[in-house]
Amino acid sequence: MQQIMTITDQSLDEAQAKKHALNCHRMKPALFSVLCEIKEKTGLSMRNAQEDESQDPQLVRLDNMLLAEGVAGPEKGGGAAAAVSAATSSGGMSPDSSLEHSDYKIKLTQIRGIYHTELEKYEQACTEFTTHVMNLLREQSRTRPVTPREIERMVGIIHRKFSTIQTQLKQSTCEAVMILSPASLMPVIDLMSQRKRRNFSKQATEGLNEYFYSHLSNPYPSEEAKEELAKSCGITVSQVSNWFGNKRIRYKKNIGKFQEEANLYAMKTALVVRQGNDSPHTPNSTGSGSFSLSGSADLFLGVPPVNGDQAAYPMGVQANGNWNGRNSPPAGASPHSDHSDNSD
DNA sequence: CTTGATGATTCACT
């Protein structure tokens, strides 16, 4: 036993020799059975039987994003040259905008290249390390009991450790692409000053607006709804909160201005509802419980386009623009305040 | 450059 414990202190050759000697030692079978017994008693083999191999949601998200940005997916051609040709031959684009685009494409290709070489390195290192550990364990199984399940578990642990590295790689790649993509062209200096405000994508704004106007009587998404929106729009939950905060206040300040937009989204949502079945966003959080807004509850399709001045406001908001009973400024008009929910 | 739009931040309130 002492020989085994001190084996790591010796030189490699010495250790190899000693190992061979130990393997052939007459006491080896006895030692093996003793180790088996110890193991059984301590219940080591039973521990952590559950092997939860669920996919990391963050990794999935990053994968999707990289795929969408064209960094992950299948290779489109051969490097920067292909990128340039792709940019120049991509439909009817004006010369300078295609020039800008080609620059962007080149940068994207660079990122893509770095990403792929790093990913390759990562995968190689991972498999190398895994096989190394497996070999070690197999080797050890000659002297101590090692079940296949244990090897499997060890491999799982290694993979999980490595996947954090992978996540980091993907995350930084995403960041690089994000910095690159919005303005198509951006000096590298901007890496330092990330205080810039960037508009959300059209898709994101549409998603947010859809929710806002289809919940106009109570545009306060729950935490759950915020998360869902954040996911579907590719922004963070706090950005969703910011957006709704801004939207509520700006809507309230100038309802007339938003009338057109409101009608547009009401129409849109009505169409979706009419087409039935699961819409991409959360069902409803109006509190009224029922799902019955087929053109009545929150939507206000009947309102004709108002030109600037106030005529018929959506029922969600009262004349002074209150949703809740929150601090209500000098109302003056009819204090018809109640829960504006369920406006039918 | 000006101006309006918009995302973020801050502060007070409940």
Added chain:
DNA sequence: AGTGAATCATCAAG
């Protein structure tokens, strides 16, 4: 903690 309101900072169009 969530929100309204004011404000700041940046973007984008003219």
